[in-house]
Amino acid sequence: MKIAISAVRILTAGAALLLLPTLAGAQDPVKTFDQLNTRLEPGDTVRVTDAHGREITGKIRILEPSALTLDRGGPETMQADAVRLITERKSSPIGRGALYGLLAGAAGGAILGASAAGGSGGECNSNCSPILAGIFGGLGAGVGAVIGAVIPGKTLMVYRAPGARPSARLSLAPVITPRHKGVAVTFAF
16 A cells, blocks of 8 residues: 555656746747847857848857857858847757656556555565666656657747748649649748
């Protein structure tokens, strides 16, 4: 009975950790160009959309209140009034995936061990639950780390120039096959 209670505690603690909100998940973009230093620093990789709609990706070399210099194999400086949008891609945290996998695996192992110890005539005693929780927790951490590495990160809007409208794209492509003829329409914003 003691093992079943500890398994319930492990499951409850794991569920509580999984349901905690991410505090800095969605931040609003900065309002003015000179506030970029509150969200970005040299070395960060960003995508900048200029006044002509051209997208430039590079690492920040110099961040000034009125200009941004990107490293794209060579320095490229953009004045604040020429920048319409800056986005940053955040990578998916491998550590978080490993933690979630560890918790799920340990909870599953603890439940499996508790149920095996409760059965009659088995070789498993009260030590099975922590052993299986450790084994399954380790396996779960490995699987969670792999999943965290494979899942793409989020693209966050860091800055949008005042008065800049969100960009929308419409693309049309002909579709011609032996059985179908038509047009594929894609609208992205």
